Amino acid sequence: MRDNLKTIAIMQQYETVVILTPLLSEEAAKEVNAKFSKILTDNGAEIIQEDNWGLRKLAYPIQKKSTGYYHLTEYKAPGELISKLEVELKRDERVVRFLTIALDKHAVAYNEKKRSGAFNKKPAKTTEEA
Amino acid sequence: MANDQIQYVTAPKVDDNRKKYCRFKKNGIKYIDYKDANFLLKFVNDQGKVLPRRLTGTSLKFQRKVAQAVKRARHIGLLPYVTDSLK
Numbered sequence: 093m094r095d096n097l098k099t100i101a102i103m104q105q106y107e108t109v110v111i112l113t114p115l116l117s118e119e120a121a122k123e124v125n126a127k128f129s130k131i132l133t134d135n136g137a138e139i140i141q142e143d144n145w146g147l148r149k150l151a152y153p154i155q156k157k158s159t160g161y162y163h164l165t166e167y168k169a170p171g172e173l174i175s176k177l178e179v180e181l182k183r184d185e186r187v188v189r190f191l192t193i194a195l196d197k198h199a200v201a202y203n204e205k206k207r208s209g210a211f212n213k214k215p216a217k218t219t220e221e222a
Numbered sequence: 223m224a225n226d227q228i229q230y231v232t233a234p235k236v237d238d239n240r241k242k243y244c245r246f247k248k249n250g251i252k253y254i255d256y257k258d259a260n261f262l263l264k265f266v267n268d269q270g271k272v273l274p275r276r277l278t279g280t281s282l283k284f285q286r287k288v289a290q291a292v293k294r295a296r297h298i299g300l301l302p303y304v305t306d307s308l309k
Contacts, residue, residue, distance in 0.1 A: 109257070109298050111298060111299065150299035151259075151296070151299050151300055151301050151302040151305075152299065152302045152303060152304075152305075154299055160299065162298075164257070189297070189298060189299065191294060191297055191298050193256075193294065196253075198252035198253035199253045201252075201253070202252075202253040202255065
């Protein structure tokens with residue numbers, strides 16, 4: 093979680109999971125997600141992948157709702173952008189819950205592998221980073 | 223009075239010869255995905271609590287990562303915080 097302290101100029105890789113209220117229509121949910129990806133790209137972030145999980149059941153009710161639209165975005169961004177994005181997420185009433193995490197090198201490798209469709213099962217991961 | 227039953231001073235160990243190991247070290251898994259709720263189910267009991275290392279055999283390094291992943295999964299509603307019948 094805390095690499096790249098030496099190389100300040102390099103953008104750190106993050107991923108954000110956003111859960112939207114189930115009261116929205118499918119299209120409206122897409123629009124909200126587009127809004128947040130626009131905030132990212134407008135502020136110099138580089139989106140690596142987006143993954144829409146659609147309407148899913150929650151493991152426990154959040155704000156008295158038992159389902160939600162899940163959306164995952166993986167991106168490279170300068171660190172200051174994260175707080176901006178989170179403020180926007182907090183202000184938006186359609187967002188029920190969100191989680192942003194910084195990806196370490198193993199996570200990046202894992203996501204890359206997942207994207208390339210290398211596994212359906214849990215992988216025996218072989219990364220050759222130092 | 224003959225004692226026809228064998229008595230042990232300590233209880234005999236039954237089926238205890240299999241050594242536990244850390245599955246992450248063994249399989250070379252370096253990152254535990256918090257989005258994979260089905261995988262994380264192996265590390266929680268049916269109340270949704272994280273299982274101790276002494277039961278799962280996970281090394282300390284990866285136990286921390288498992289715990290972190292479970293907490294993240296709970297936050298985004300993939301695993302319950304409290305429940306009675308997870309399995």
